[in-house]
Amino acid sequence: MSASENTITLSKAETLIEALPYFQRYAGRTFVVKYGGHAMGDPKAAREFADDIVLLKAVGINPVVVHGGGPQIGAMLKKLGVESEFIDGLRVTDKATAEIAEMVLSGAINKELVGWIAKAGGKAIGISGKDGGLVTARKVQRTARDPESNIERVIDLGFVGEPSEVDTTIIDTAVAAGMIPIIAPIGAGEDGHTYNINADTMAGAIAAALGAARLFLLTDVAGVLDKEKRLLTDLKPADIARLREDGTISGGMIPKLETCVQAVESGCDAAVVLDGRVPHAMLLEFFTSRGAGTLISAG
Numbered sequence: 001m002s003a004s005e006n007t008i009t010l011s012k013a014e015t016l017i018e019a020l021p022y023f024q025r026y027a028g029r030t031f032v033v034k035y036g037g038h039a040m041g042d043p044k045a046a047r048e049f050a051d052d053i054v055l056l057k058a059v060g061i062n063p064v065v066v067h068g069g070g071p072q073i074g075a076m077l078k079k080l081g082v083e084s085e086f087i088d089g090l091r092v093t094d095k096a097t098a099e100i101a102e103m104v105l106s107g108a109i110n111k112e113l114v115g116w117i118a119k120a121g122g123k124a125i126g127i128s129g130k131d132g133g134l135v136t137a138r139k140v141q142r143t144a145r146d147p148e149s150n151i152e153r154v155i156d157l158g159f160v161g162e163p164s165e166v167d168t169t170i171i172d173t174a175v176a177a178g179m180i181p182i183i184a185p186i187g188a189g190e191d192g193h194t195y196n197i198n199a200d201t202m203a204g205a206i207a208a209a210l211g212a213a214r215l216f217l218l219t220d221v222a223g224v225l226d227k228e229k230r231l232l233t234d235l236k237p238a239d240i241a242r243l244r245e246d247g248t249i250s251g252g253m254i255p256k257l258e259t260c261v262q263a264v265e266s267g268c269d270a271a272v273v274l275d276g277r278v279p280h281a282m283l284l285e286f287f288t289s290r291g292a293g294t295l296i297s298a299g
């Protein structure tokens with residue numbers, strides 16, 4: 001072996017040793033990983049994502065994946081000539097849109113991810129919030145104050161839901177059988193309707209119910225950015241309230257951070273928003289001392 005080959009081999013071994021305390025600390029714990037629709041487009045990134053998930057499983061951590069698919073739902077709606085509108089990062093969902101969202105999320109996307117995990121050597125099981133009574137949804141209520149009259153009015157988002165109850169039996173069963181659950185953000189309402197749930201919200205509720213060690217939200221930005229586009233590396237719930245008020249965060253980042261706050265305040269140790277386009281971002285964040293993205297922890 002040449003001197004340079006020797007150095008590379010040694011640095012690989014050192015990387016593994018650097019990760020050892022993390023493997024030991026988190027063996028047997030759960031990581032909930034939300035894989036966003038924007039991060040999903042590139043097959044190479046999807047392959048690397050699947051490798052990371054299977055590696056977590058191999059070192060004794062239980063990964064649970066919740067996926068999005070907003071851009072893919074948008075493309076299908078466009079193909080079918082159905083208009084779509086977002087309010088505060090949530091898609092206004094009539095009955096036809098809910099049916100299309102369920103078809104895209106629980107069908108094509110869910111099974112594609114199951115396939116990627118299988119190719120990486122893992123055993124995945126694709127489900128939605130409807131399976132095994134995993135997620136019961138209630139209708140999301142949003143209000144807005146009319147700037148002229150100052151009267152608060154209710155905005156109807158249609159069949160947009162949020163988890164009101166999470167029964168983790170189906171996840172526990174799949175994990176006990178050595179499988180990796182891949183979950184589509186669709187839930188059944190107590191009223192019998194199908195609800196379209198923002199994937200971040202779904203992942204946060206599941207992370208809280210499982211008492212996860214981490215909630216990773218993989219997206220298409222480096223993390224939460226300030227007004228000068230600099231990365232904010234550590235945030236507490238009070239910081240997030242301030243960033244929302246002063247308009248630093250908008251669009252899809254609003255439900256994302258609301259989710260992080262709720263998750264860390266109800267059973268999940270910490271949440272991380274990070275760039276799913278960066279190869280192996282999750283492993284770099286977690287198993288090295290370098291870190292990446294924005295870490296959200298309770299105050």
Ligand SMILES: Nc1ncnc2c1ncn2[C@@H]1O[C@H](COP(=O)(O)OP(=O)(O)O)[C@@H](O)[C@H]1O
Nearest residue numbers: 036037038219220221224225248249250252253
């Ligand atoms: N302060 C902020 N920092 C980073 N991203 C922000 C911020 N405010 C709004 N965003 C937007 O939030 C987007 C991420 O949310 P979203 O589009 O829902 O992603 P995903 O589909 O991955 O869930 C970013 O691409 C960015 O446009």
Ligand SMILES: CC(=O)N[C@@H](CCC(=O)OP(=O)(O)O)C(=O)O
Nearest residue numbers: 036037068069070090091198199
């Ligand atoms: C209510 C609501 O907005 N639901 C989302 C569900 C998918 C999702 O959240 O996908 P991303 O994570 O890729 O954005 C939607 O219809 O787009």
